[in-house]
Amino acid sequence: MSTVFDFLPKSLMVCLLLFCGAHVQAFEISTGEQVQCPVTVNGQSGVAREIWNTYSQPEDRSPELGKAVAVMRLDEQGWPTIIFDAQAHEKSIKGSQTIWDFVYFHECAHAQNPEVTEVEANCSAYLEMGRRGLMNYHRMKQLETMHFNMMSILPIEYGGSGAQFWHQTLQCVRKAQQ
Numbered sequence: 001m002s003t004v005f006d007f008l009p010k011s012l013m014v015c016l017l018l019f020c021g022a023h024v025q026a027f028e029i030s031t032g033e034q035v036q037c038p039v040t041v042n043g044q045s046g047v048a049r050e051i052w053n054t055y056s057q058p059e060d061r062s063p064e065l066g067k068a069v070a071v072m073r074l075d076e077q078g079w080p081t082i083i084f085d086a087q088a089h090e091k092s093i094k095g096s097q098t099i100w101d102f103v104y105f106h107e108c109a110h111a112q113n114p115e116v117t118e119v120e121a122n123c124s125a126y127l128e129m130g131r132r133g134l135m136n137y138h139r140m141k142q143l144e145t146m147h148f149n150m151m152s153i154l155p156i157e158y159g160g161s162g163a164q165f166w167h168q169t170l171q172c173v174r175k176a177q178q
């Protein structure tokens with residue numbers, strides 16, 4: 001049987017077979033830095049997997065995403081996997097880098113501990129951005145606006161509304177910074 005491998009030089013084929021299955025999972029944050037999300041599952045350490053969902057028809061969009069631009073799910077092996085809406089990322093990354101930084105660290109918090117609540121994941125994202133020097137007044141306001149623009153009614157795990165979600169996030173951040 002002829003496969004695509006038949007047309008590849010042998011050196012590249014070795015690379016594909018040996019390394020491409022373990023290719024680097026990384027997310028480019030607003031500083032241009034490639035970051036990874038370290039996780040430990042049942043004593044095994046590694047980084048969260050990433051799936052970039054690309055689609056040309058809305059029906060090909062991963063149903064896992066729901067209304068979100070990114071979600072964290074455990075794969076069949078129980079490994080934390082962040083699914084991104086690649087189209088949404090491409091369309092909005094310019095001008096929304098702070099928001100995507102926040103989305104990434106939010107999903108990473110879920111990946112590191114699938115038990116965290118939505119407020120805790122937000123809180124963790126906020127604190128991580130602070131530690132990385134990514135937070136300032138302007139960025140905080142950008143994130144606040146994003147939350148205030150969320151649907152007026154949100155599930156209770158998000159505080160019931162974007163405004164509440166943000167309020168509870170800041171409460172958690174202040175507590176952690178005390």
Ligand SMILES: [Zn+2]
Nearest residue numbers: 106110118121
């Ligand atoms: Zn979440």
